[in-house]
Amino acid sequence: MAALPLNIRALVFDVFGTVVDWRGSIIREGELLSATQASAAGLKVDWPAFADAWRAGYQPAMDTTRGEGAAWVDIDTLHRRILDGLLPRFGLQGLSADELEHLNRVWHRLMPWPDTVSGLNRLRARYPISTLSNGNVSLLVDMARNAGLPWDCVLSGELVQKYKPDPAVYLMAARLLGVAPQQLMLVAAHPSDLAGAQRAGLRTAYVMRPLEYGAGVPGEPVGKLVFDFTATDFLDLAAQLGA
């Protein structure tokens, strides 16, 4: 636990993996699809492998939008490109256009971790809380309405048409929330995101999400990074922050 005179004035949160359980949510929706949709009923889909493959396409897809001359593309579009590429491998070609669009929007319906909503409500009593996600704004709004996430503000790389860990994304959040970078703390389960926040001058809180990639599958290594706070979940972070 860090000493408290850090003068933190607002918290921003990574979303996919940190706030919501993308893998478990996709597996559950896939199983639901298998159980209820005639077009998918005959299929034997390995939904955990499907979820992992979909997420594995995410970084490479974002990378195509970076750098000189590359056009920024939103996550909904990137998710759909990856999904379309996975259909044959997972035997999903039989889904209708509507079913595919619904499946692509599972990212708008991801479910929170068990501590997320109660933890956010505690943290929010003390600090303004906002998303700071690579997900597009409408995805984040839908997710918050669906899952009861009590954000004070919805911020996304979309607002500057960049993806984290581009420093422009973290600095945009400080600017729009009216605080200095060192008064803003990123809460995230991913060391690379936290390192990006540190490079932009933000404070950092690392929250472990040991089930993000499945039980027993290690997440991104922390390496030599040092964070202002390290917490087992949002309730632990709230306790450490006196919230």
Add this chain to the structure above:
Amino acid sequence: MAALPLNIRALVFDVFGTVVDWRGSIIREGELLSATQASAAGLKVDWPAFADAWRAGYQPAMDTTRGEGAAWVDIDTLHRRILDGLLPRFGLQGLSADELEHLNRVWHRLMPWPDTVSGLNRLRARYPISTLSNGNVSLLVDMARNAGLPWDCVLSGELVQKYKPDPAVYLMAARLLGVAPQQLMLVAAHPSDLAGAQRAGLRTAYVMRPLEYGAGVPGEPVGKLVFDFTATDFLDLAAQLGA
């Protein structure tokens, strides 16, 4: 009441005057200042005239930020410029720097109309609701936390560094909320704002706020404008929308 097949998918709200009572809030904070602060206790300030003068500076101040070569400046800064110009006229030169800064931030603490919070909660059960204000994001976040405004998203002209009625502001809202302009409805008490929304292709709901400029003082005339909905307050609008 309009027929309902308009396919409205989200609502955005003008804030100053439509959601919150800027005039009544400024008068009340001024009276509180007179009643409690030694530095202001001896002053006989005409707080209603002060509120009106402050607000009257708003359009001219925004106008200085429009057009070729003009730099966009946020509302907090514009409010402070206007305030500084009003100090001698209202005998407020005796306020300390901290008191002046606190007074300038009264716009972050404006109080809702009596129907606002309950009306927004009803509307929100059916539609995503967002601000679409010329106020900066941090002002809107502070106001929402202070007044219990249940926004799903906080959108501001700041995101495109333009002020309404510039069409870029309305179109930004549709884009970020993931809906077509004709699926988005602006709720506002000001015909000129609603006219701007119509020019950008949005739907419009006019909500009357007869006390905005003080009892008996007429607001902006509607003229020949026709809106999709006209409501006496947010609860009436919710009823008309079946929310």
